[in-house]
Amino acid sequence: MSNRIIVALLICVVVAASTLAQSRPISRKLLFIIIKAEDERRWDNDLRILFVSPSAAVRKRAALAAGRIGSEDSIPDLTKLLENDKDPSVRVMAAFALGETESLKAANTLRAVLKNLNPASELRARAIEALGKIAAALPREEDASKRELSAAILEAVKFESTRSPSHDQTILFGLTAVLRSQPSDAGPTVAKFLTHPNSRVRSDAANTLARLRLNSGNERLRSLLSSDPDPNVRANAARVLGVTEDKASFDALLAKATGDVDSRVRVSAIRALASLKDPRAAAPLVKRAVQLTDQEPHKGVRTDMNEALEIATTLGRLLAQKQDYAAVDWLSQRSKSENHRAPEVELALVRIAPAAYLAQFGTADAKRKVQETILLEWRAASGIAAGLGEIAALPDSVTNKSELAAQAQTLLRAMLDYKNSGIIINTLVAVHSEYAVPDVLRALAAFKPADMAAIARAHLNESDVTIEETAASILGDLPPSEENTRALAAAWPEADKNPSNDAALAILGALAKQKTDAANEQLKAGLKSNDILVRRRAATLLKANGAGDFTSQIGTVQTKNTAEDYGRALARIGRNVRAVVTTNTGSFTIELLPDAAPLTVDNFVQLAQRGYFRNVTFHRVVPNFVIQGGDPRGDGNGGPGYAIRCEINQVLYDRAAVGMALSGKDTGGSQWFVTHAPQPHLDGGYTIFGRVVAGMDVVDRIVRGDVIESIAIRQR
Numbered sequence: 001m002s003n004r005i006i007v008a009l010l011i012c013v014v015v016a017a018s019t020l021a022q023s024r025p026i027s028r029k030l031l032f033i034i035i036k037a038e039d040e041r042r043w044d045n046d047l048r049i050l051f052v053s054p055s056a057a058v059r060k061r062a063a064l065a066a067g068r069i070g071s072e073d074s075i076p077d078l079t080k081l082l083e084n085d086k087d088p089s090v091r092v093m094a095a096f097a098l099g100e101t102e103s104l105k106a107a108n109t110l111r112a113v114l115k116n117l118n119p120a121s122e123l124r125a126r127a128i129e130a131l132g133k134i135a136a137a138l139p140r141e142e143d144a145s146k147r148e149l150s151a152a153i154l155e156a157v158k159f160e161s162t163r164s165p166s167h168d169q170t171i172l173f174g175l176t177a178v179l180r181s182q183p184s185d186a187g188p189t190v191a192k193f194l195t196h197p198n199s200r201v202r203s204d205a206a207n208t209l210a211r212l213r214l215n216s217g218n219e220r221l222r223s224l225l226s227s228d229p230d231p232n233v234r235a236n237a238a239r240v241l242g243v244t245e246d247k248a249s250f251d252a253l254l255a256k257a258t259g260d261v262d263s264r265v266r267v268s269a270i271r272a273l274a275s276l277k278d279p280r281a282a283a284p285l286v287k288r289a290v291q292l293t294d295q296e297p298h299k300g301v302r303t304d305m306n307e308a309l310e311i312a313t314t315l316g317r318l319l320a321q322k323q324d325y326a327a328v329d330w331l332s333q334r335s336k337s338e339n340h341r342a343p344e345v346e347l348a349l350v351r352i353a354p355a356a357y358l359a360q361f362g363t364a365d366a367k368r369k370v371q372e373t374i375l376l377e378w379r380a381a382s383g384i385a386a387g388l389g390e391i392a393a394l395p396d397s398v399t400n401k402s403e404l405a406a407q408a409q410t411l412l413r414a415m416l417d418y419k420n421s422g423i424i425i426n427t428l429v430a431v432h433s434e435y436a437v438p439d440v441l442r443a444l445a446a447f448k449p450a451d452m453a454a455i456a457r458a459h460l461n462e463s464d465v466t467i468e469e470t471a472a473s474i475l476g477d478l479p480p481s482e483e484n485t486r487a488l489a490a491a492w493p494e495a496d497k498n499p500s501n502d503a504a505l506a507i508l509g510a511l512a513k514q515k516t517d518a519a520n521e522q523l524k525a526g527l528k529s530n531d532i533l534v535r536r537r538a539a540t541l542l543k544a545n546g547a548g549d550f551t552s553q554i555g556t557v558q559t560k561n562t563a564e565d566y567g568r569a570l571a572r573i574g575r576n577v578r579a580v581v582t583t584n585t586g587s588f589t590i591e592l593l594p595d596a597a598p599l600t601v602d603n604f605v606q607l608a609q610r611g612y613f614r615n616v617t618f619h620r621v622v623p624n625f626v627i628q629g630g631d632p633r634g635d636g637n638g639g640p641g642y643a644i645r646c647e648i649n650q651v652l653y654d655r656a657a658v659g660m661a662l663s664g665k666d667t668g669g670s671q672w673f674v675t676h677a678p679q680p681h682l683d684g685g686y687t688i689f690g691r692v693v694a695g696m697d698v699v700d701r702i703v704r705g706d707v708i709e710s711i712a713i714r715q716r
Helices: 003-023 028-039 045-052 056-069 072-084 088-101 104-113 122-137 140-160 168-181 187-195 199-212 218-227 231-243 247-259 263-276 279-295 305-318 325-337 343-352 354-359 366-376 378-393 401-416 433-445 452-459 465-477 482-497 502-512 517-528 532-544 563-571 598-609 696-701
Strands: 577-583 586-592 620-622 626-629 657-660 672-675 688-694 707-715
Touching (some): 028 045, 072 088, 104 140, 168 187, 168 199, 199 231, 263 279, 343 354, 343 378, 354 401, 378 401, 378 433, 433 465, 452 465, 465 482, 482 502, 502 532, 563 598, 688 696
Antiparallel strands (some): 577 586, 586 688
């Protein structure tokens, strides 16, 4: 056999071996190493060495892990992958990961990618997306750099508006990057995409214009509102015309608010009319509201509640201090039927007829009435508190405002004093009166009473973590004082022990606002917390206050997960895993995504299998945005007593996406949401761990207060 033949055979063997390595799935052992490093937010050689793996799948997955961890130390390694890797999918993931670091150090590499004008370049698309994330995360002192990045993003998007054929993914990511980076004079460029043949591009262009409050495309948007076949486009067109206060759109918006076939469009048009502030819309909206009420088939079924609440909010804006009889009559009936549990209705009543609203509490036993309310039904107490607090925001021209304010404060103080009321409620069911206290505190603080600091300090000692968090936040908004610093310092030890870090984080924030050496010294206690989010917050605040750079003390995550947990999560990868969510309104099915978010899926499955979600409400419903549930408290502040790390992935927030609710990075727990419509501004910021594959009609019908009866997990 000749040497030439031998060499050829050797080459074939090497190529075959390389191809085999590329095609093999990632081993369980390597995945274990990767997700453990992610979970601990640890960038070291465990991951770095995987960047030179012969398997493109391994390199790609390691790059995603580096992005999730977010360490700036990984940027040189990610840059090498982006610039040199032979596999296009690895380079694309490296660009995505560089965006997740949110570091300016990654910007030049990504800007260089934009010079590649390949119309089918997914890499270019991800580079624009990544630059948008970096620009959005830059602190105020980096405004010059942000402007530079914003200009580069806008220039790239301008180019996309001129090429043919267009690369829709690059356009969509570019529009979201514009939204995040907010370049000057972006309106004309974004407006060009309102004529694009792809309805998703038109919808996202309108979404960007709406969020940036730009009126460059209003003439075209009026046409889209009237005739576009896609309801998402019509809804977003209405949003833009509303936030830009386009008076010429009044008739079209009113027609859509009362007659469009799609509820998403009606809701967006109703909101837009509130921005236009034209009182001519009030009477038709009241008529529509009455129709919705009459359509409710029987007590307890509130299929049109979402739309009715939007009308209530708009009426409050259109008829401020007008004492409009028809509106007040409908709102009063709605307040009674909801037993004050709809804050939107309470706020609207106060804005339209404040004296009439307070009159219902004007009897001799008014204090007793509100105290019974907070004891019996905390949601009703929260609604009333919202209404009473709104009196502080009324203009000074309102007749007898000072008297109304005094009466409102008296009632709010009575609600805070419910424990001493002497009222005895005979019930075997825990009514959780304390859940309303944060809303009552915030409502009272709106009046800025002279003793608000003393009231807030007294509530720092409450056992309920949300009350403590609220009290600390209020103290942070009040003028600094030594007494406040001492009270916050005294509350710290117990707050840091609580499984929920909400109060601890609020105390740190309030201490930072005291701007004293004593407060800064107390901030350093946060560096010793077992919670990495608390340590990170303490270091950030100390640095901002000029008290030193303590970032080296942040350390890594002390995760709750064990080897068994990782193994269980990894075992679902490649399997079909579904969750059947049964509610009082019907059932819908979620296809879970263990490949994209294994630990998030495992957390959801574990909670579901132990019955955690049973009888938990959907506490938040924002029409044409999301439904949100998973909070056992039902007020949006509850969770399982621990936090899980984000698993940001490349799945997009289209309609029916299921994501983890957060109050900041790595703060997920048990609250989750489903999107009614595409939400591109959520991409790469909130973990997607599923999608609704059956029953979206049920999701669309859900209103605030609807109940999850059970969640059944099916795996095969």
